Amino acid sequence: MDIGFIGLGEMGAGMVANILKAGHQVRVWNRSPERAQPLADAGAQVVATPAEAFAGDAVFSMLADDAAMREVFNATLLENAARGLIHVNMATISVTLAEELASAHAARGIEYVAAPVLGRADVAAAGKLTIVAAGPAESIDRVQPLFDAMGQKTWRIGSLPQQANVIKLAANFMLAAAVESLGEAATLVTGHGVAMQDFIDVITSGIFPGPVYQGYGNAIAEQRYEPALFKARLGLKDVRLALEAADAVMTPMPVASVVRDSLMDAVAHGDGDKDFAVLGEVSARRAAR
């Protein structure tokens, strides 16, 4: 297929590489053009403007946040796009913006699919993302081969794009709650002289298997917060978006508020670029340890 790809951060770069490997033609655009060079070497066509990328059979976008989305996908870009184009937005954005984008695309006859992903840069590079897609079924059908190139599993949630974003934000809230809980538990057990690693071994071999408790649990046990696989300030961004989405449906989420406070504590202490596991440090600081 002839596709465009907008946003070549760590995630986007890995995704494009896998699309190229699957044999598709890709026009890529990134604000900082130097990020595009390795992909050009791999066969991508680097274009100079978002508008040049926003064409073909389908366009994928993977930008950093709401602000970047609003700047690139402005009224002019949408007005000038071909009717029938499919735009698949894979970034983690607010539910509010997801709703606005769905309306704005519909008004111009552009198909809009939300397809946020679970998995970090290493998973993207490996083509093993979990993709949560929502939007018109026929549009998703058409881009499924691309999803298959980028991910190991696509969940199809329904026809309202923003619902995929809700799931993504709720999943990241769950992740944040688990890491905060690990941090609190670490401070509790070490306060009683128990090695955190012993605790992590017990729970991950039984009730809490899987990458979250193992990965973050071990990082907290070892007080290893760099290099960051998922930065605390990005975790804060997502918890804020989850709280905003909860606010919109008048839903108290007290654990989410606790985690937001802990993440702000981390960022205020200069640890925003450290790994999410730095919540263990925040918890220890509350107990002066």
Added chain:
Amino acid sequence: MDIGFIGLGEMGAGMVANILKAGHQVRVWNRSPERAQPLADAGAQVVATPAEAFAGDAVFSMLADDAAMREVFNATLLENAARGLIHVNMATISVTLAEELASAHAARGIEYVAAPVLGRADVAAAGKLTIVAAGPAESIDRVQPLFDAMGQKTWRIGSLPQQANVIKLAANFMLAAAVESLGEAATLVTGHGVAMQDFIDVITSGIFPGPVYQGYGNAIAEQRYEPALFKARLGLKDVRLALEAADAVMTPMPVASVVRDSLMDAVAHGDGDKDFAVLGEVSARRAAR
């Protein structure tokens, strides 16, 4: 071996059954003697007083809470016990009581091992418990064959019995935090029209595998709170004990406080005997849904 077993609730009964199957002689005592009958049929010797059970090579106890422990394992019982007896307490008790029991046993020359378990009644019946043991290494060595009869894995934590209790309480806190988070996430996603089951399917197939997210997640998705596998009021008991243990080492645990409030809300609404998953109901109530 010739052992005693004190406390034949749902957990204890399953554990004794497996010990009998493994070919050991067991004297059993329970406050309500009728609970002992099925075990008598399976070969256990029912005795009339805790003192008769508190003899032999080793004695295991599995009572409901601190109060029951204090009542049975009083000074008189300990004074009259044979020196060198090993007492293995498998109940979930407070760290404070664990420390007191360790001292009281040591003062009378009785070995004391704390060996709380992870797993509910069905797991106990299947002999698949996870056992977290702390205490004198030789004592644990001697009772290891019994642990092997009751569980699939024994974690040996160290020589201070109370540290095993700390791990148990921290693990149950983690469980409580996960269920509370599931409840909050459920209210968020359903508020935006997403089916909770879809959300659970996405997270349990990827970042959150394992029995906790699947079991409680599905229960919340189906609003199925009975029969209770783990009652909300017992969850509240354990979160309180975790907070007490945290207080003793001056450790704030804000998520634990949130969960305690939610569990009190559940119990106040008459749902204390429902499953822990009823936290999903508490979360929904906060949002008037």
Added chain:
Amino acid sequence: MDIGFIGLGEMGAGMVANILKAGHQVRVWNRSPERAQPLADAGAQVVATPAEAFAGDAVFSMLADDAAMREVFNATLLENAARGLIHVNMATISVTLAEELASAHAARGIEYVAAPVLGRADVAAAGKLTIVAAGPAESIDRVQPLFDAMGQKTWRIGSLPQQANVIKLAANFMLAAAVESLGEAATLVTGHGVAMQDFIDVITSGIFPGPVYQGYGNAIAEQRYEPALFKARLGLKDVRLALEAADAVMTPMPVASVVRDSLMDAVAHGDGDKDFAVLGEVSARRAAR
């Protein structure tokens, strides 16, 4: 003086009435023109557009929220205003918007003063407001006679307008925290059979004198939530703004998060138009009473 006044809600209407009484000429504008009639009878000149009001020596605004402010005080209005005009914004708005307005006015040579008020509609009608003013000192000097007509006391905070808004939001957060605490205390004492009124009498006659503890305390004791002097949904708006302002300076405010959750609970239960004291009801609901 020749002044304009934009926004004739309950607060604005009382303020204009006092300005008229003090002998000033006032051009008034309100989105719903019928609100202007009683003031016309009292001598105000009703104008048809914000632009007609946005002229003279000084213009005061008292609109409902950020959205209303943004709509009325758009680029066109500011472009067409006379240089040297003083705009005194008395509404409770976000710190972010206050900063934007300060810049936008400065760019057009319009003086901008933020002067949010403490006190509800009855206090405004009585001309007894407490005014918290920040902005250029000479501008505040010039409008001081108007402040004297509307309020009993003007606090001058500094030259950065948004700092007055910060104080207003922090004050409303304090209010919210006090009402939430009263609600929690009410549920505690009544749970032990103590009459809430007895408790309120004890604390308000000693450590907690003043209108907040007396007014809201009595309302909670009497479970009297209507008519609303300060609506729960407006309280929620202000706590949200306080949290936003805290977020901008990476400041965790856990009590503010608790109050936000309680206010969302109230609004979700259909009590948004009841008095702020309805937090007592939320607290009681958590305990199933």
Added chain:
Amino acid sequence: MDIGFIGLGEMGAGMVANILKAGHQVRVWNRSPERAQPLADAGAQVVATPAEAFAGDAVFSMLADDAAMREVFNATLLENAARGLIHVNMATISVTLAEELASAHAARGIEYVAAPVLGRADVAAAGKLTIVAAGPAESIDRVQPLFDAMGQKTWRIGSLPQQANVIKLAANFMLAAAVESLGEAATLVTGHGVAMQDFIDVITSGIFPGPVYQGYGNAIAEQRYEPALFKARLGLKDVRLALEAADAVMTPMPVASVVRDSLMDAVAHGDGDKDFAVLGEVSARRAAR
């Protein structure tokens, strides 16, 4: 009257001094006898055992906590006391202990009145305490002259002694919540460059008059935490007791949990003997300021 007084800490010493001034005979006992000397100089009779003090028309007690109460007012002391003696306990103790004491006294025919006080040592010395009394009406009538010597106002709550303790704990919770709120507000306003003193001036001159907001607000504005008028660790003790009392009636108090965590943070950081206002420091620390 012929009275006994047990417990001569800062509070008790001031209270006894005022009772002596009012012309009563007082037998005093304190664990550390040197504390009794100044009162002996003022006319008190120092006795060597609690039993000697626990006699006469009425006995007042003002001990530090539940543990001290349980140790002194044990079964032996009560057994040997004269029937009809009135025991007035003015200490801040748990609701649970208050209930136990009421029963234990009743069983021996001793009258029991709970009369906790509002006010710190300086207020006690000045004879200006606020007294909250509950118990048999005739007993309170008989000791009213003593209350008049110690305090400026006696509130009579009812016949169940523990209800006076509930009010005291709820009042101290309100105090704790106010100080925590001041701390959070301080971090918010100073984060935006506003002087905390300006904020305190605004709120204390209007919506929040009275000693709490002025005293603790000024202390936080000046970051003046010593000498302590009310120590953080004693504040923590009372908030814990409030949470225990809430737990007994299954009442979530989320603000109380937040304050408990902040106070533990303060104590963990070695500030337990600083003034309660040190919560301002805890709040600042969360924001890395």
